[in-house]
Amino acid sequence: MDLSLYEGSPVLVQGESPVQRVLGEIMSSWVVTVFGFNLLMTTRARWVERIFGGLDKMYLIHRRSGVIAAVLLLVHFGTVPRHPVFSAGKPMGFAAMALIILGIAFAAAPLMKRKIPYHKWVNGHRLMGLFYVVGIAHALSVPTLIAQLPIVRTYVFGMALLGCASWFYRAFVFRLVHRPAPYTIAKVRRFGGSVVEICMAPKKAPLEHEAGQFVFLSFDQHSPKESHPFTIASAPTEEELRIVIKASGDFTSDLVAQVDTGEQVRVEGPYGHLTQGHFGSGEQVWIAGGIGITPFLALAHSLADSGKKTKLLWSVRSKDEAYFDDELRTLAQGSATFDYEIWQSNEQGYLSVDGAGGRETFRGKDVIICGPSAFRDSLMTQLEKAGTKSRQIHSEEFAFR
Numbered sequence: 001m002d003l004s005l006y007e008g009s010p011v012l013v014q015g016e017s018p019v020q021r022v023l024g025e026i027m028s029s030w031v032v033t034v035f036g037f038n039l040l041m042t043t044r045a046r047w048v049e050r051i052f053g054g055l056d057k058m059y060l061i062h063r064r065s066g067v068i069a070a071v072l073l074l075v076h077f078g079t080v081p082r083h084p085v086f087s088a089g090k091p092m093g094f095a096a097m098a099l100i101i102l103g104i105a106f107a108a109a110p111l112m113k114r115k116i117p118y119h120k121w122v123n124g125h126r127l128m129g130l131f132y133v134v135g136i137a138h139a140l141s142v143p144t145l146i147a148q149l150p151i152v153r154t155y156v157f158g159m160a161l162l163g164c165a166s167w168f169y170r171a172f173v174f175r176l177v178h179r180p181a182p183y184t185i186a187k188v189r190r191f192g193g194s195v196v197e198i199c200m201a202p203k204k205a206p207l208e209h210e211a212g213q214f215v216f217l218s219f220d221q222h223s224p225k226e227s228h229p230f231t232i233a234s235a236p237t238e239e240e241l242r243i244v245i246k247a248s249g250d251f252t253s254d255l256v257a258q259v260d261t262g263e264q265v266r267v268e269g270p271y272g273h274l275t276q277g278h279f280g281s282g283e284q285v286w287i288a289g290g291i292g293i294t295p296f297l298a299l300a301h302s303l304a305d306s307g308k309k310t311k312l313l314w315s316v317r318s319k320d321e322a323y324f325d326d327e328l329r330t331l332a333q334g335s336a337t338f339d340y341e342i343w344q345s346n347e348q349g350y351l352s353v354d355g356a357g358g359r360e361t362f363r364g365k366d367v368i369i370c371g372p373s374a375f376r377d378s379l380m381t382q383l384e385k386a387g388t389k390s391r392q393i394h395s396e397e398f399a400f401r
């Protein structure tokens, strides 16, 4: 390998392997790039959301690429030659690396996910941006080949600036720019002890949204510092926002048991790409699992008579958990193009492609799935086996970590 370009470079010290130096710095430039994009994703900017196909998908990529960047960081540390002369950049780099690796292990470990409540976990995770800034300070204060090659330097420090600016924006500016809309709870309906429906009236201008989108809600009377994502179940034409919440942890169980009319809610958003504009223009099959019915309530009310043939399959454990059965049946009866069927897994077993009529039910149609991850993954695999193209299958993640 001819590395004569670097001969006489003050970066290379005697006896140092140029191959290791180049490899180590390639790794560091990738680390800067991947973390730079990861921090960009946390800004929740609309144009970034569009690139990644929705906030839920964006967080999924954020999770995976974070782990990849940690591996690249370790390879950088293992390959880049050490300078014999001490500089402040060296301990800084080591500290940044150790903190980033620990931070990613903390964020990704299943045990941590089970044991630490989401809001505490996310507050700790936000420190990752600060560790990145320390890493960039390290890169600026040690001698590198990157700093000597103008094009590479522009690229790498450009990515570093993107990452640092994104972190700064999310940490200090986001709250000032994205002021949540104030709403008051106007109606509350409880179903079976584990699900609550709330309808909220706007105190100022109502939020504009598309059917299928979600918002982040903070409830002034219930852990006001936490904001949780919930899908809007009302159609965009309705002024009140309807949200249906299932108890799945401390926060949602508290809401299901206690939330009441008159309470104040702050609404931030909307986000998400589970909307008609992102599906094809032909026939559709919607598949909901349990609480995954929420986007379809909004979508079904917005179908009106669009002329687009749509079939909704709602899988519930038993008929008494199909709280919106009457509402959906009424919509289907009043429409020539909207068809609705309920699937009771206690009597019929788990919903499957064969159970839903086999490949003919789905041939050439866009399939939209929302429900628990195991339910969605199983149906997606079956659909792909039955010949549905992956670009025709749309779904939404109901968890961000």
Ligand SMILES: Cc1cc2nc3c(=O)[nH]c(=O)nc-3n(C[C@H](O)[C@H](O)[C@H](O)COP(=O)(O)OP(=O)(O)OC[C@H]3O[C@@H](n4cnc5c(N)ncnc54)[C@H](O)[C@@H]3O)c2cc1C
Pocket (backbone or CB within 6 Å): 056, 113, 117, 118, 119, 214, 226, 227, 228, 229, 230, 231, 232, 244, 245, 246, 247, 248, 249, 250, 251, 252, 253, 291, 294, 396, 397, 398, 399, 400, 401
């Ligand atoms: C895009 C999207 C739409 C959703 N729509 C609905 C809906 O319409 N109805 C409904 O009942 N549920 C919905 N959820 C799920 C709902 O957000 C979680 O059930 C709720 O946040 C759980 O909080 P908890 O503290 O009660 O439970 P926990 O046991 O603390 O959390 C359970 C899991 O929910 C996720 N979670 C918890 N807190 C947050 C948070 N602040 N932000 C992001 N994720 C979090 C985490 O993955 C966590 O592991 C949606 C989730 C997403 C991502």
